[in-house]
Amino acid sequence: MTNENNNLLVIKIGQLIDGISKSVKKDISIVINGNQIVDVKPSGELDIPENLNYKLLDYSDKTALPGLVDSHVHLTGIGDGRTGDELVTLSDEILSINMANNARVHLQSGVTTVRDCGAKNNTAFHLRQAVEMGIAESPRLVLSGRPLAIIGGHLGYFGEEITGEDECRAAVRYLVKQGADFIKVTATGGSTRTSFPLRPSFSQQELNVIAEEAHKFGKHVAAHCASSEAMKRVLNAGIDTIIHGVFKEVDGTNKYREDIAELIAEKGAYVNPTIGAASLKIKTMESKKENGNFTEQDQEELDSINREQEHRLECFNKLINLGVPMSAGSDSAWGQYKMGNYFEEIEAHVKGGQSPIDAIMSATNIASKSCWIDDNLGSIETGKLADILIVKEDPTKQIENLRTVVDVIKDGQLIDRQSLL
Amino acid sequence: MSEQSVIKSKIMIDMVNKNPIEDGAVIFENGLITLSGHYEKIKNKIKFNAKIYDYNDSVLIPGMVDCHTHHNGFGDGRSGDSIGGMEDNILSIKSAKNAKTSLFSGVTTIRENGPKNLTMMKLRDAVNQGLAIAPRMVLPGRPIAIIGGHMGYFGGEVTGPVESLALARQLIKEGVDYFKITATGGSTATSFPLRPSFSQKELDAVTNEAKNYGLLTATHCLSMEGIDNSLNAGVDMIIHCNFDNEKGESKFNEKLAEKIAKKGAFVNPTLHVGRARLWNLAIGKNPSLGGGENKKRLSSSIRSDRKDILEARLDAAKLSLENKLDHCRQMIDMGLKVITGSDSSWGDYSLGNTFHETELLVESGYSNYEGLKSVTINAAMALGLGDTAGSIAKGKSADFAILKSNPLDDIKNLSSVEEVFLMGQHIDRGSDESNKTYSQIKPAQF
Helix, strand or coil: CCCCCCCEEEEEEEEECCCCCCCCEEEEEEEEECCEEEEEEEHHHCCCCCCCCEEEEEEEEEEEEECEEEEEECCCCCCCCCCHHHHCCCCHHHHHHHHHHHHHHHHHCCEEEEEECCCCCCHHHHHHHHHHCCCCCCCEEEECCCCEECCCCCCHHHCCECCHHHHHHHHHHHHHHHCCCEEEEECECCCCCCCCCCCECCCHHHHHHHHHHHHHCCCEEEEECCCHHHHHHHHHHCCCEEECCCCECCCCCECCCHHHHHHHHHHCCEEECCCHHHHHHHHHHHHHHHCCCCCHHHHHHHHHHHHHHHHHHHHHHHHHHCCCCECCCCCECCCCCCCCCHHHHHHHHHHCCCCHHHHHHHCCHHHHHHCCCCCCCCCCCCCCECCEEEECCCCCCCHHHHHCEEEEEECCEECCCCCCC | CCCEEEEEEEEECCCCCCCCEECEEEEEECCEEEEEEEHHHHHHHCCCCCEEEEEEEEEEEECEEEEEECCCCCCCCCCHHHHHCCCHHHHHHHHHHHHHHHHHCCEEEEEECCCCCCHHHHHHHHHHCCCCCCCEEECCCCCEECCCCCCHHHCCECCHHHHHHHHHHHHHHHCCCEEEEECECCCCCCCCCCCECCCHHHHHHHHHHHHHCCCEEEEECCCHHHHHHHHHCCCCEEECCCCECCCCCECCCHHHHHHHHHHCCEEECCCHHHHHHHHHHHCCCCCCCCCCHHHHCCHHHHCCCCHHHHHHHHHHHHHHHHHHHHHHHHHHHCCCEECCCCCECCCCCCCCCCHHHHHHHHHCCCCHHHHHHHCCHHHHHHCCCCCCCCCCCCCCECCEEEECCCCCCCHHHHHCEEEEEECCEECCCCCHHHHHCCCCCCCCCC
């Protein structure tokens, strides 16, 4: 506050959710210098010297929370239902244009940091360059570049199919050289046509090497796991985040595995459950049903999604009871999940049993921890970067209030939420 | 199901009738204009369920046509050489953003003059995929250049009539709409602006193939021999059209101008790109290098902030602009077909400010109405789009700009864009604030 650099912004807020405390604080002022929070205190105790000029944003009747951290996005996605296999038939240039649009849309919706879990070739790194050149608006980017996949494995079409320990090591080194902030590995198959979602993909040795090499450079690893067996492997390899974490046996049966759940808790791994997409799909289908335009086939599909989702939410609930940290991440714009709708995922966390404040923590502080960026982000505290979301209604009362976004502040700057440029 | 739409205005300047029409209105359907005229005279043709856009306080004009754009560009003084070195993905992101800027600024048709590799063709693909929006785009693929020639870094360097023909065919295969050829050097560091680049035979190879496929051609000409070669080859548009000899002396050549007139070629003089550089020099920004400056091989000292060097550059830029304005005035007096092509975002001229170029054509002798023609109907004709764009007439594309103020009172009012329609679609331009971010404003001292 004694800083001579007169670039002060004071944000007065009615309620603060700081991302650390589970209780909501009233009548707080956040003091920002440049892009950094320099003070957070009750408005009554504000003591800015009179001769110091500052800009004031008054949100006395509104709620502030840390800018949202979406720990799982695919900026390359379109969210119109096309599969990844179809998506990659588009050229890198087109995908780059799409990524830049998606980045802007997500930022304007209140997400100030994203962890991108896989894009084709060099497009993610080129997006970062474009952002640094000032030609694209974007949340902060935590990038994996290309996900590591086995030949024919999930997301292999993004350009990093590898086999054996040496190739795994080389791939990690090359991605780190290109600027990857973390390593994404697909430890089971997935929606990729040539892959096997119920089977583990990489061997234990390969996973060990990936984790070891990434950690050597201070990078974390997040592993896509669409079935149970692979979770054991990735945990043994010391991988940091389990993505999806679907409890499914090799024969396709849904079964919660206590042994694996306990191993997750023991290892302290984060889980990114990605339960919003199904929740969104169920909503869409139910509204279609209400409009009467529903076939028998639609009903079967809805029943099946409901069954799966019920299992997913049950497992989610058991994991939170075990104290496993849940890192919220939307997985948009994969499949039918368009960017700018992160709140669907956070609402699903509440459906799964988290309280609204816990779900908000999952989407801020815990997400930032799972992305290894919590030194600077994920909470509103002195010393952290000034990424702040202002909402009209209190989301701790009702999580849907996260949709009432008023303003988005990133790096101490107000984002123009209506800009299309 | 087709929906009829109607725009009502205070004043409609349709570029068909010499006089503006008060209470003018236009009816359109399926993206095409079906009727226009005084509202009272056409209102009985409006269907009961038509969508009405009521702009009763505003001026309705055809969407603008900019014959010369660089959507890969930045317009912040950086050189073409540095843009040529950028990744295609990054240039694609920039192009998509620039295309929105063009459209939001009221420009509904552009002719691109020099993108790298396939970047603009890919932007077109993205538009067709519904992943981007852009004005109607007339694309050259990449410019055709000699080895080391102007914009050769964009990926189209060829030698000899056969290679020239092969590149022309390759570009046709890629789906281009016209050929851009650099007939002299330019700002490209390895090129020679005062010398012709291609031989007559090489130029002929490209223009003949263009005629074969009904495509137009345009050549970049910073000196007279390049203009003459281009005219001999039957090029349809002369760009820049600098009357410089090989010593760099700039003097209007009436004979050459007469030849342009006789051949019926359009002229795109690109005046503001020089003025934008002058503005940046004057306010002490680090502007682009002028056409000749790179040849002085002073790249380290020319970027210096030494006062004498800056002043010398400022004087040279002033003189160059004065010459260009004077030569443009003479071409206009002779009745040459001079049209608006902004050349943005090249050098220091950033996209979204096409009106600056039209303003200088007015300063060079056009009336406001003629200036407006140069950026609408005449520009459309120069692009071979006379049946599609450039005026508000039955059967044409429903491309409109809605202006707050009348450009016939002051041509700069072309910048007072409030709404834009492209092919019958009302364009969401986003916040007003965001539309201020691209406007390039004249420094106070000018």
